[in-house]
Amino acid sequence: MKISPLWKQLITERILKTVIRKPSQFNLPPNSLRLALEQLCRAFPQNKEVEIRTLRLAGLRAEEIKPQTESTQLIFHIHGGAFFLGSLKTHRAFLTQIAARTQMQILHVDYPLSPEHQHPEAIDALFDIYTTLLDQGVQSKDIILSGDSCGANLALALALRIQQEKLPQVSGLILLSPFLDLTLTSESLRYNAQHDALLSIETIETGIDYYVPKNMDKSDPTISPLFADLTGLPPILVQVGSKEILLDDAQRFKERAEQANVKVHFKIYTGMWHNFQMFSAWFDEAQQAIADLAEFAHQLDQD
Template sequence: MKINPALKQYFTESILKASFKYPSRFNLSPSTMRFSIEQLSRIFPQRKDVHIRNLRIAGVRAEEIKPQAHSTQMILHIHGGAFFVGSLNTHRAFLSEVAARTQMQVLHLDYPLAPENPFPEAGDAIYDVYQQLLDQGVLPKDIIISGDSCGANLALALVLRIKEENKQQLPSGLILMSPFLDLTLTGESMRYNQKHDALLSMEALEIGIEHYVPKHLDRSLAPLSPIFGDFEGLPPTLVQIGSKEILLSDAQRFEEKAKAAHVKVIYKLYTGMWHNFQMFSPWFDEAKRSLADIAEFAHHLDRD
């Protein structure tokens, strides 16, 4: 029996609000929140037509997700989770979809989480992974850096750091999904989409920031809030955001600033979608379209 799309979305949003968004408003322990999101992620079906291999790079646990024996491009993905939740388990099913749709190798990192590992430990670990990939002979032109939510923050911060230290090492492209780029929380959508986002709450972001950012640091510093960084010279970038996301303003501001810096940016807005909607591609057309847009962007970079 085919379910009415509007009804399906209503029930999905209701379940997400009850099972994750509302509980995340309370200052639950990181271990409790990690367990909760791990259980929620079990609803996502994993592709069977990809091969997954465990490995360790620069001391960081990772998974290599490959749809075929030989892939010309690598997507280096940094998962979200407000800096203190998320894991290989929570994003495996989604990234198996990305690998299958793009027919590219996806390298998924299990970077160190806060509060056990506050800033700058996650960023330093991810930077070390990138440098080791280059040392192993992977060419920058064959790497696309990708991230969702706070992972998009870490992805953009990584590219800004590479740009400052050695522009020759810049990746071929950057993918920012539902990006959380401003830790000062000044985006207008934080207010007007607060009730509409089915997954993410302001309280969850504030808790994540408290875990991640040492109290003596200014949250507007570019390594923490890369929306305030220098975008000149960034590689081509795909930005994806749902119209109901509380982080909508972060994506809009990125597009405006990137275009002003003459960055090739593709901005995609998906109507009626909530935070990290891409992970729901098995059930929603807009999420399916987001994966098709990722594949199109990645293939265009590969042809170039």
């Protein structure tokens, strides 16, 4: 029996709220949550038409996910997980779908997680990855920085660090369901609190406590890049769901980027929750988001 799209969405939201959101409201050890999330993410189907190769870059474990054909662009993706969750395993299937749809190579790394490693260790490690790529002869114009949730935070912070260090800048940024304001002043944290099926305020509060050193101001642009000077950044794609508690992080960023004369491609996907793009096997909106992402990446390649 075929399930209607509405019922499929309602059932999925109920499952997510039960198995992910509800447990996140309890003070469980990070390692237990990491293992549980990896097991849950095994439900996402991998695309079999791409190759996955393990490697090490700048001392970090990484994966290279490649389509069968030669690709001219490299998408350097930074996974989400509120700064203390997520791994190669949680995002592998999702990134195989992006590699297949874009026909571009994906680089995915296991960066240092909190609370074992607080700011700025993650961004320092990711910066080392970027300089290693440049040293290996990869041209900056052939690199797209990408990230989901807190990974979008780190991707944007990395682009700003590249600019600060006066290194060659990447060709573009892809920010999926971005978590950019760790001061938690976005209104959607409250008005979408009961609507976001995946992410809870408790999870991001825990992530902030783990990630930010006690003596640091959470509005520091290296921690909350929403407040950074965005002038001079390359074109940016921003995707967010209408039910996300981080909806306003994305909308406020769009406004600030446009004020800084940055080219922004921004889209809200109706009825979608946090990181909905990972559910492309089951939802048309997520499939469309990946198609939109591919179109943006191909445009950067032509430019």
